[in-house]
Amino acid sequence: MSTHHGHGATATASAPLHQLLGATASALQAIGAGQSGTAALEAIDAALRPAVQALLFQALRNLGRAQALRRLLAPRKPQPRVDALLCTALALAWSPEAAPYEPFTLVNQAVEAAKRNPATRGNAAFINACLRRFLRERATLVAATEADEVAAWNHPAWWIRRLRQDHPHHWQQILQANNAPAPMVLRVSRQKTTQTAYQQALRAINIECGAAGDWGVVLERPVPVQRLPGFDQGLVSVQDAAAQMAAPLLLAGLEADRPLRLLDACAAPGGKTAQLLEWAAALQAPWQVTALEVDARRAERIHENLRRLGLSAQVLVADAGAPEAWWQQASGGRPFDAILLDAPCTASGIVRRHPDVRWLRRDSDVAQLAALQARLLAALWPLLAPGGRMLYCTCSVFRAEGDAQIQAFLAHNTDAHLLPSPGHLFPGSPDKRGALRDNGPGEHDGFFYALLQKAA
Secondary structure, three states, rough: OOOOOOOOOOOOOOOHHHHHHHHHHHHHHHHHHHOOOOHHHOOOOOOOOHHHHHHHHHHHHHHHHHHHHHHHOOOOOOHHHHHHHHHHHHHHHHOOOOOOHHHHHHHHHHHHHHHHHHOOOOHHHHHHHHHHHHHOOOHHHHHHHHHOHHHHHOOOOOHHHHHHOOOOHHHHHHHHHHHOOOOOOEEEEEOOOOHHHHHHHHHHOOOOEEEEEEEEOOOEOOOOOHHHHOOOOOOEEEEOOOOHHHHHHHOOOOOOOOOEEEOOOOOOOOOOHHHEEEEEHHHHOOOOOEEOOOOOHHHHHHHHHHHHHHHEEEEOOOOOOOOOHHHHHHHHOOEEEEEEEEEEOOOOOOOOOOOHHHHHHOOHHHHHHHHHHHHHHHHHHHHEEEEEEEEEEOOOOOHOOOOHHHHHHHHEEEEEEEEEEEEEOOOOOOOOOOOOOOOOOOOOOOOOEEEEEOOO
């Protein structure tokens, strides 16, 4: 999954607030129509984008509350553009403690934004009336939305229901973590520097940081990658602490003196491919890594990442679920010694980084993606050498994409054995099993890991 961080979280002084609110509302409207947050932000003027992203992410993290308030103020749903502007203002202003500007200023500037846009100008008086009423009756209106679960947790009802079912003891912790911004975490290149040396380099330029796991560094505040020492030289990559567990889990105990064949089956944007290659280089292991990606544009991202890090792998544009099309080219039809399957999933574990995901997903997506994951497991398992290992992972907290998926797989494949694995990791900190906590802050995304070994 790609990661975008809220750099420049304060509004640019050059742009008036009404302009930023108008742009935020148009991005929110695009997401409401099914577009991804990344695509919605790409449509925004580049100069405004960092400030708009910060406002948009805050609006998305409070959208359930905003929609509940809007229903009280305007029971008949207004047209999408008006609704988006109302919800933007309400999401940002409903809690004065968390508001990025004074609620009065936000209301004022939202009305100004309505007046300046031809699409909303005719509704400016209506928007003004709704928002003024909100300012007058805020406490009463907010209290009236408290009993609404979607408003209280800012997640769709089906999502809350599924989490409560999947993780009866942790569902509230997961939802709470989802509503806080994720920290920016870096992976240090094993062959180029050390965790300690890199932390010193950051502190030397006043970037506060701590350790995350064995090879990670977590920043107190996100910074643009251009400010990171040695980023262009490949000293570090941006990668969450949960994702950084992949290479150590898969490679532990593999023989460094044998020319093993490794497959990264769904590889874009290439973070885990790069980590496998960094480990191989640090161990001076003659391993051959093949990375597959079905989308040609996303495969290009793998090449870019590897170039920056000075690494190389065989990158093929191919569907991991149809090995007959690429197995010959990848390894001459010989089995792989280790396979990493970071399967497509709902991304329910990384909504801290992508707050749009919860509003874009549908309950039916879970079963569809679980079926795709099962198809990939079934297609790749025969390509694994006897005694070989496969690491299955998803950035999901839903059991259908994790625990339940693997239990079903083990029931159908008697030659598969589950090795000690982290299982479901919950977003935020600390983790239920203390994973990653022993060494520095146990801060990570929601994830699932299962390490499988094939009978020899």
